[in-house]
Amino acid sequence: MRYTQVDDWLRWMETQHPRNIDLGLERIALVAKQLDIALEMPVITVAGTNGKGSCVALLSAILGAQGYRVGAYTSPHLNQYHERIAIGDSYVDDASLCQAFAAVDQARGETSLTYFEFGTLAALLIFQQQAVDVAVLEVGLGGRLDAVNIIDADIAIVSSIAIDHEAWLGNDREVIGREKAGIFRANRPAIIGDLNPPTSLLAYAAQIGALPVSREKEFRLIDAEQAWTWQGLAANGEVMTYQNLPYPAVLIDNAATVLQAVQYIDLPVSEWAIRQGLSAVSVAGRCQHIQLGGIEVVLDVAHNPASVQALRDHLDARPVAGRTECLFAVMADKDIAEIIRIIQPCFAHWSLAPLLENERAAHPEQLQTVLLEQGIRQVTLASSFSESVNNALSRLSTGDRLVIFGSFFTVAAAMTEIADISQARIKTVGES
Secondary structure, three states, rough: OOOOHHHHHHHHHHOOOOOOOOOOOOHHHHHHHHHHOOOOEEEEEOOOOHHHHHHHHHHHHHHHHHHEEEEEEEOOOOOOOOHHEEEEOOOOOOHHHHHHHHHHHHHHHHOOOOHHHHHHHHHHHHHHHHHOOEEEEOOOOOOOOOOHHHHOOOOOEEEOOOOOOHHHHHHHHHHHHHHHHHOOOOOOOOEEEOOOOOOOHHHHHHHHEEEEEEOOEEEEEEEEEEEOOOOOOOOOOOEEEEEEEOOOOOHHHHHHHHHHHOOOOOOOOOOHHHHHHHHHHOOOOOOOOEOOOOOEEEEEEEOOOHHHHHHHHHHHHOOOOOOOOEOOOOEEEOOHHHHHHHHHHOOOOOEEEOOOOOOOOOOOOHHHHHHOOOOOEEEEOOOOHEEEEEHHHHHOOOOOEEHHHHHHOHHHHHHHHHHHHHHHHHHHHHEE
């Protein structure tokens, strides 16, 4: 099979395996061998319930500031598939993607691959062909059986562990911790950013002879009003400190974890590059602030209790002069009641938006029922996502804030609507 358009490949890939998610390494390892995939550059694999995307972005920003070409593989994407595969500041181009998909298809023979496995092999092949200086791979789901785990990472990061994706990973932190620990390798650093890591995570590290480096044990952060300090270990075991660090546009918990990981990369990284990376990093859809006609719009993909708590902390630390409302849409398999319980004090009104093209999404009526059970009655439903966004904005004025959150699908839809609204306003101003 050989298509010339990325969208054609993606539609075809979605039909090639009977299950959308089918964890396991046997199929993808077989095809990787046929492709002769062997990454010779340093590889960092990042797992975690929350914070994975921030860690990847921080690593890319810091190493990029040092002048290295970083190949970053992330998922899911917000607006276009190309976002999943970046080299430096640029997303992969159409031609490279199509060529990689074609190579994977040819190499797989009769082996069936999931959409994610197909994309993972394409990313690895592109990084190998482009000879990037460092490859940073974000785990899609779990760790032990995730497609990126066919690569033996030089450094493994577990950013955090919380309850999510219970159907695939289990419903307690010990079980989930063991799954995420599967990315550890013997005699290689395992950077643990969780403040209270499950026993299973540490036990597996000890069992295989990985080198665990844990927050509050080997490294820590000191939060201050205008700047922060990091303390940790150099690769040779010496204690080191970075003082008066700039606050990044992501959680400093993840920044502290990344700064420890950077010490083990077999490439020189200066303190200047670290400061530059911290100042420059940004992650679309993670506490992303947009000004729209005097209204502050905050976009966040938070979709489980831990990430929603982080969003609440972010909002509490940044009050606005006016009122704050939210637009909420989430997948039906999430802990909706707990999500609402955590963040409901932040909002004066809830707009419930339908995600009509996503069969996994909770219906607005379902969300309204949970809100009513928690005594929240300032609720508006809409028949379309566009209507929900426009209705919410129409109730707000200069100095107010609209928080749009609940999933990647929610933020992606919001970005499209906001772009359309902004373009329409520019056109109106131009015509006047």
